Amino acid sequence: MISLSELTQLFVADGWLNALLQGAVVTLQISAGAFVLGLGIGLLVAMIKLKGPRWLVRLANLYTTLYRAVPELLLILLLYYAGTDLLNMAMAAMGRDSVTVNGFIAAVLVLGIVQGAYSAEIIRGAIQAIPVGQLEAARAFGIERWLLVRRVLLPCMLPFAMAGLSNLWLVLVKDSALISIVGYSELLSVGKQAAGSTKHYLVFYLAVAAVYFIITLVSNGAFRVFERRINRWMPQH
Amino acid sequence: MDFSWINSFANELLHGLGITLKLLALSGVFGFLLAVLVALGRLSSNPLISAPLRAYTAVFRGTPLLVQIYILYYGVGSVFASYPLIRGSFLWPYLREGFWYVALALILCVGAYVGEVLRGALRAVPRGELEAARAFGMKRLMVLRRVWLPRALELVKPTLVGETVLLLKATALASTVAVTDLLGAANLVRAQTLRVYEPLLAVAVIYIVLAFVIEHVFSRWGKVPQRQA
Numbered sequence: 001m002i003s004l005s006e007l008t009q010l011f012v013a014d015g016w017l018n019a020l021l022q023g024a025v026v027t028l029q030i031s032a033g034a035f036v037l038g039l040g041i042g043l044l045v046a047m048i049k050l051k052g053p054r055w056l057v058r059l060a061n062l063y064t065t066l067y068r069a070v071p072e073l074l075l076i077l078l079l080y081y082a083g084t085d086l087l088n089m090a091m092a093a094m095g096r097d098s099v100t101v102n103g104f105i106a107a108v109l110v111l112g113i114v115q116g117a118y119s120a121e122i123i124r125g126a127i128q129a130i131p132v133g134q135l136e137a138a139r140a141f142g143i144e145r146w147l148l149v150r151r152v153l154l155p156c157m158l159p160f161a162m163a164g165l166s167n168l169w170l171v172l173v174k175d176s177a178l179i180s181i182v183g184y185s186e187l188l189s190v191g192k193q194a195a196g197s198t199k200h201y202l203v204f205y206l207a208v209a210a211v212y213f214i215i216t217l218v219s220n221g222a223f224r225v226f227e228r229r230i231n232r233w234m235p236q237h
Numbered sequence: 238m239d240f241s242w243i244n245s246f247a248n249e250l251l252h253g254l255g256i257t258l259k260l261l262a263l264s265g266v267f268g269f270l271l272a273v274l275v276a277l278g279r280l281s282s283n284p285l286i287s288a289p290l291r292a293y294t295a296v297f298r299g300t301p302l303l304v305q306i307y308i309l310y311y312g313v314g315s316v317f318a319s320y321p322l323i324r325g326s327f328l329w330p331y332l333r334e335g336f337w338y339v340a341l342a343l344i345l346c347v348g349a350y351v352g353e354v355l356r357g358a359l360r361a362v363p364r365g366e367l368e369a370a371r372a373f374g375m376k377r378l379m380v381l382r383r384v385w386l387p388r389a390l391e392l393v394k395p396t397l398v399g400e401t402v403l404l405l406k407a408t409a410l411a412s413t414v415a416v417t418d419l420l421g422a423a424n425l426v427r428a429q430t431l432r433v434y435e436p437l438l439a440v441a442v443i444y445i446v447l448a449f450v451i452e453h454v455f456s457r458w459g460k461v462p463q464r465q466a
Contacts, residue, residue: 069402070406071408071409071420072406073409073412075441078441081433170299188301188303201314202312202313202316203312205308205311206308209305212301212304
């Protein structure tokens with residue numbers, strides 16, 4: 001087995017610990033970006049499912065069903081290649097040179113689109129869980145449509161959606177590891193590089209797993225605090 | 238869009254489908270058995286049993302499956318490869334293949350995720366029903382087999398359907414360690430025909446069909462009306 005001095009040599013002197021931590025920051029950035037994008041898409045799709053015209057509802061149902069039935073890895077490969085290809089075709093049509101897609105933005109877009117399908121279902125359920133009387137009361141006060149959404153619908157929905165959304169964040173952090181397959185250097189890619197160049201596969205993949213585990217542990221704690229805060233307004237049973 | 242390659246690669250796709258289904262069945266069955274043990278162990282009042290299992294579920298639910306597969310395949314695999322004794326043994330042909338590492342990773346993962354689900358379900362079964370079963374003189378194992386587990390499974394059936402679809406999607410990660418499952422077959426076609434989307438789209442359709450089949454099969458299961466006393 002590997003000795004302690006070897007470990008310090010690998011992680012501190014050779015700088016791999018630093019590299020891993022930088023990778024972790026990139027992973028968090030990708031996940032945060034994709035989470036926000038996924039929430040936006042989810043909110044839009046949930047609204048469409050609840051109130052939209054029928055053809056749009058069908059389209060929304062198709063999106064949430066298909067994107068939840070196909071493996072994320074396949075979707076990431078598909079969206080990543082198709083996305084860059086479409087962009088380059090568009091650029092060619094406009095008479096411009098082809099561009100290399102920014103890996104970070106591509107990763108956020110791809111993960112965000114996949115996440116949107118899941119968060120749409122969670123948000124739809126949460127909106128439906130709001131007691132109808134609250135919305136009716138708001139309307140009786142003559143509140144405008146958009147203000148109703150902003151002041152009543154969204155804040156009332158949040159406690160119902162919290163558990164699902166916090167779970168989704170954890171899924172997202174773990175799914176972001178799949179981005180390493182298309183080669184953007186987040187946490188797992190850095191771990192791969194480290195493992196490949198030092199030949200200490202077990203050590204570095206365990207280290208990567210430990211960093212992911214710390215991220216999920218800390219997020220779990222943060223969500224628990226946040227959830228307690230939100231639940232102040234929920235009726236006590 | 239050109240799908241004319243499908244005829245010449247039908248064998249590869251079918252073979253890939255077989256591997257995906259084999260992974261699904263293997264990890265589904267053994268993972269479920271492990272999950273039952275984990276759930277029962279976590280309900281145990283002995284902290285020497287419940288605490289390690291709690292750590293196990295936390296670790297496997299808190300890290301990406303892809304990383305777990307890498308740890309087993311590259312990490313543990315490279316350790317195995319460094320021992321001549323193991324390289325020479327009859328097990329080596331199995332230990333060299335990604336399939337068994339992925340299967341093991343999936344089983345451990347299902348054990349953790351479904352174990353957590355089952356723990357909640359087992360706790361939700363009313364105590365009185367178990368006491369009634371005991372009062373009839375059933376042994377503990379029989380209570381578990383005839384009353385406790387069936388009632389718990391009934392409670393979490395929709396969740397188990399979801400977990401099975403998630404498991405199907407998770408098997409696609411096998412393609413990352415050179416297993417030619419369904420997605421691996423698509424990658425093979427991509428490499429040989431230089432078509433980017435068509436193989437991926439074709440395989441996506443197969444995954445969708447499989448997901449619907451799973452949901453359909455599960456929704457039929459357990460619909461038999463209860464016999465009235």
